[in-house]
Amino acid sequence: MEEPILLGKDxxxxxxxxxxxxxxxxxxxxxxxxxxxxxxxxxxALVGASSSVNIKKEELKNLIKVAKEEFGWTDICE
Incomplete structure (x- = not known):
């Protein structure tokens, strides 16, 4: 698996x-x-049967950008 790309931190x-x-x-x-x-x-944190990810608007924009530019997913919208 590749090294993860940082989308945001706070x-x-x-x-x-x-x-x-x-x-x-x-x-x-x-x-x-x-x-x-x-x-x-x-x-x-307590571990359960489900998990979730909190994502900010700017992080979602970064995710779309990475998916297009780094991973070659050119068929997704912004």
Whole structure:
């Protein structure tokens, strides 16, 4: 698998005096499959049967740009 491409990163306050760091990355898994990875550090997370990724508007724009330019997905819209 290729090295992930960074789409965005930020910090946010989760409590009094406690900040979490978040990074969003994308990696091409197959010709028709990409994987979006969200890493959050600074909080304890519970593991469940489902997962989700929070994506900002600018990160989505970056994801579309990477999919087109880096992965050759020219048939997707903006």
């Amino acid at each position: 910090k946010f306050k989760i409590g009094e005096g406690e900040t979490a760091k978040r990074e969003l990355r994308v990696v091409k898994v197959d010709e028709n499959v990409i994987q979006v990875q969200e890493e959050v550090h600074g909080i304890i």
